[in-house]
Amino acid sequence: AQKVTQAQTEISVVEKEDVTLDCVYETRDTTYYLFWYKQPPSGELVFLIRRNSFDEQNEISGRYSWNFQKSTSSFNFTITASQVVDSAVYFCALSEAGTGNQFYFGTGTSLTVIP
Amino acid sequence: KAGVTQTPRYLIKTRGQQVTLSCSPISGHRSVSWYQQTPGQGLQFLFEYFSETQRNKGNFPGRFSGRQFSNSRSEMNVSTLELGDSALYLCASSLVPMGSLGRTGDTQYFGPGTRLTVL
Numbered sequence: 001a002q003k004v005t006q007a008q009t010e011i012s013v014v015e016k017e018d019v020t021l022d023c024v025y026e027t028r029d030t031t032y033y034l035f036w037y038k039q040p041p042s043g044e045l046v047f048l049i050r051r052n053s054f055d056e057q058n059e060i061s062g063r064y065s066w067n068f069q070k071s072t073s074s075f076n077f078t079i080t081a082s083q084v085v086d087s088a089v090y091f092c093a094l095s096e097a098g099t100g101n102q103f104y105f106g107t108g109t110s111l112t113v114i115p
Numbered sequence: 116k117a118g119v120t121q122t123p124r125y126l127i128k129t130r131g132q133q134v135t136l137s138c139s140p141i142s143g144h145r146s147v148s149w150y151q152q153t154p155g156q157g158l159q160f161l162f163e164y165f166s167e168t169q170r171n172k173g174n175f176p177g178r179f180s181g182r183q184f185s186n187s188r189s190e191m192n193v194s195t196l197e198l199g200d201s202a203l204y205l206c207a208s209s210l211v212p213m214g215s216l217g218r219t220g221d222t223q224y225f226g227p228g229t230r231l232t233v234l
Binding site: 033035042043044045046047050051089091095097103106107108111 | 154157158159160179203205213214216218222223224225226227228
């Protein structure tokens with residue numbers, strides 16, 4: 001079973017629109033960590049955010065915001081007023097404290113921002 | 116502070132050959148982990164080394180191996196290459212082991228990757 005599901009394979013938005021990238025995870029651990037990464041066309045993964053399972057407080061960083069809801073096992077990522085530079089593949093990832101062994105990546109969502 | 120570097124950036128090999136990829140972590144980082152990225156399988160974890168010891172290993176055949184040196188630089192080796200090994204191989208480094216990520220507030224920093232093509 002997929003530990004991390006990113007149901008949206010590809011999304012296209014027009015510049016300045018808001019866009020939300022969905023991430024649903026599956027774990028039996030009570031302690032776990034969720035991450036979002038960005039992979040621009042250059043290929044280098046860039047860390048965006050980390051959230052632990054005990055902190056459900058939403059976070060905003062500039063145009064980026066994250067909505068963590070344990071009740072629905074979701075950790076969605078919203079980009080406000082999208083820009084062309086936001087075009088990239090975005091990956092959600094899960095790290096379980098129980099195994100502490102590895103990351104489980106989602107399959108990624110490819111975002112294209114059209115000027 | 117220099118980032119994670121990977122060499123070579125591009126590599127072309129033929130089936131049956133073996134290949135060695137190198138990863139130099141950020142100075143002071145002791146954990147190096149390796150990932151394979153393919154269009155079909157997405158991002159998959161290969162293994163992690165911390166202080167020269169392999170801590171974790173993903174679900175890959177024994178043809179995939181690695182090691183870490185005392186200066187934390189890591190190498191990944193793939194023997195008897197198959198067409199399906201064509202992929203982008205990413206390396207990431209962190210101060211703490213992967214199992215401690217999140218708890219400590221630390222994160223991983225990724226290199227640009229090595230693009231391996233097997234013909």
